[in-house]
Amino acid sequence: xxxxxxxxxxxxxxxxxxxxxxxxxxxxxxxxxxxxxxxxxxxxxxxxxxxxxxxxxxxxxxxxxxxxxxxxxxxxxxxxxxxxxxxxxxxxxxxxxxxxxxxxxxxxxxxxxxxxxxxxxxxxxxxxxxxxxxxxxxxxxxxxxxxxxxxxxxxxxxxxxxxxxxxxxxxxxxxxxxxxxxxxxxxxxxxxxxxxxxxxxxxxxxxxxxxxxxxxxxxxxxxxxxxxxxxxxxxxxxxxxxxxxxxxxxxxxxxxxxxxxxxxxxxxxxxxxxxxxxxxxxxxxxxxxxxxxxxxxxxxxxxxxxxxxxxxxxxxxxxxxxxxxxxxxxxxxxxxxxxxxxxxxxxxxxxxxxxxxxxxxxxxxxxxxxxxxxxxxxxxxxxxxxxxxxxxxxxxxxxxxxxxxxxxxxxxxxxxxxxxxxxxxxxxxxxxxxxxxxxxxxxxxxxxxxxxxxxxxxxxxxxxxxxx
Amino acid sequence: xxxxxxxxxxxxxxxxxxxxxxxxxxxxxxxxxxxxxxxxx
Numbered sequence: 001x002x003x004x005x006x007x008x009x010x011x012x013x014x015x016x017x018x019x020x021x022x023x024x025x026x027x028x029x030x031x032x033x034x035x036x037x038x039x040x041x042x043x044x045x046x047x048x049x050x051x052x053x054x055x056x057x058x059x060x061x062x063x064x065x066x067x068x069x070x071x072x073x074x075x076x077x078x079x080x081x082x083x084x085x086x087x088x089x090x091x092x093x094x095x096x097x098x099x100x101x102x103x104x105x106x107x108x109x110x111x112x113x114x115x116x117x118x119x120x121x122x123x124x125x126x127x128x129x130x131x132x133x134x135x136x137x138x139x140x141x142x143x144x145x146x147x148x149x150x151x152x153x154x155x156x157x158x159x160x161x162x163x164x165x166x167x168x169x170x171x172x173x174x175x176x177x178x179x180x181x182x183x184x185x186x187x188x189x190x191x192x193x194x195x196x197x198x199x200x201x202x203x204x205x206x207x208x209x210x211x212x213x214x215x216x217x218x219x220x221x222x223x224x225x226x227x228x229x230x231x232x233x234x235x236x237x238x239x240x241x242x243x244x245x246x247x248x249x250x251x252x253x254x255x256x257x258x259x260x261x262x263x264x265x266x267x268x269x270x271x272x273x274x275x276x277x278x279x280x281x282x283x284x285x286x287x288x289x290x291x292x293x294x295x296x297x298x299x300x301x302x303x304x305x306x307x308x309x310x311x312x313x314x315x316x317x318x319x320x321x322x323x324x325x326x327x328x329x330x331x332x333x334x335x336x337x338x339x340x341x342x343x344x345x346x347x348x349x350x351x352x353x354x355x356x357x358x359x360x361x362x363x364x365x366x367x368x369x370x371x372x373x374x375x376x377x378x379x380x381x382x383x384x385x386x387x388x389x390x391x392x393x394x395x396x397x398x399x400x401x402x403x404x405x406x407x408x409x410x411x412x413x414x415x416x417x418x419x420x421x422x423x424x425x426x427x428x429x430x431x432x433x434x435x436x437x438x439x440x441x442x443x444x445x446x447x448x449x450x451x452x453x454x455x456x457x458x459x460x461x462x463x464x465x466x467x468x
Numbered sequence: 469x470x471x472x473x474x475x476x477x478x479x480x481x482x483x484x485x486x487x488x489x490x491x492x493x494x495x496x497x498x499x500x501x502x503x504x505x506x507x508x509x
Binding site: 021023026029174175212216291298299 | 479
């Protein structure tokens with residue numbers, strides 16, 4: 001393809017650069033159209049039960065897949081989410097959001113279709129390859145693709161803008177879960193669980209919806225700024241006017257301090273999310289039915305979603321460092337108090353405390369892009385955001401391991417199940433204290449890491465280049 | 469940079485796009501709240 005064709009093609013940055021007067025409120029729903037689709041990942045577990053009975057139908061047959069083998073599908077998807085977000089971030093900044101969203105749509109939708117073939121032919125490796133590898137790559141690229149675009153469109157409300165999109169990732173399960181159940185019910189026959197056609201339909205629907213987002217996305221012109229808005233004359237110390245190259249960012253202590261802060265914040269939340277149903281039933285033995293526990297899980301998912309919007313929007317006024325400081329201080333206090341609520345039988349406060357904790361878990365994800373943009377500038381924020389998401393993969397292993405193994409150790413040593421979470425909660429409070437220290441140590445990036453004006457690579461010695 | 473080929477969307481299209489993403493999400497949230505109400509019965 002010729003250079004001119006590249007410059008004017010459907011996916012080119014030139015083609016999607018918005019004209020003067022373009023209404024920027026078109027961009028958040030374009031980002032949401034992608035994030036609401038890939039947020040389906042949180043609801044993948046609804047397929048686990050039916051996929052253990054693909055042959056036996058009424059009950060698992062000897063040749064049916066077991067839950068441990070099926071569990072690898074989701075684990076692979078999260079692994080490839082982290083890897084693709086980390087490695088594709090730089091490419092994303094070069095090609096622009098439309099091409100990245102298109103690739104994400106092909107991978108995520110295509111992953112479902114490959115998985116559908118895997119279910120039809122009962123080949124588990126096709127599900128690992130389909131939803132696990134392809135779908136995971138779609139998740140990672142789709143997650144980071146609209147973030148830097150939103151930050152550039154909303155320089156006056158960076159937190160709120162990214163919060164809107166990342167809220168969609170938290171909310172995708174609210175759509176996917178009932179839709180998956182309804183589709184499986186619709187396609188179910190005496191000979192089939194209806195999983196294969198459900199995957200096929202979902203793959204096509206998600207591809208179309210993500211492509212709608214890709215078609216609607218626009219980037220602002222380089223000199224664009226919101227009408228009536230002027231960048232503050234007195235710049236806050238923690239908001240840089242300079243840019244740091246994606247590769248240079250990894251050489252700064254700020255990146256690794258934030259990596260640890262995010263890891264510890266996510267670790268504290270993710271372990272609880274995975275065990276929420278069992279935990280509330282064991283903490284209030286006999287008082288909480290499985291249906292009520294499912295309601296608790298749903299409420300936590302809602303807190304996760306709303307927290308993504310609330311906390312990132314709040315960070316526009318409080319500052320990112322203060323907002324992260326609140327996550328760690330308030331989170332540690334609540335983790336310390338929550339075992340007492342269980343012991344005293346106070347369900348309402350138990351639920352409220354956990355809802356606040358999980359809202360801050362979501363808030364950590366949605367506030368981090370704006371935090372990175374403040375420290376490293378906006379030019380490579382998408383790629384830097386992708387790389388810091390490896391913290392998610394690390395926390396995805398650390399959180400559940402801590403909660404599950406410590407609980408099991410307690411139970412094995414005679415602690416009643418209802419009290420077996422106490423030590424874990426105190427440990428989580430301790431992790432958040434460490435996270436607080438990491439966040440406290442974050443300072444503005446040293447000037448020798450900044451890029452020289454109009455270059456893509458070289459850091460410059462002086463730090464006075466104006467923002468482009 | 470070449471001339472942009474994109475047009476400014478009408479306000480109606482923007483409202484429609486917000487409804488497209490907002491309505492399924494609102495329905496999902498409502499169903500979740502109904503399930504969560506079992507927690508306090």
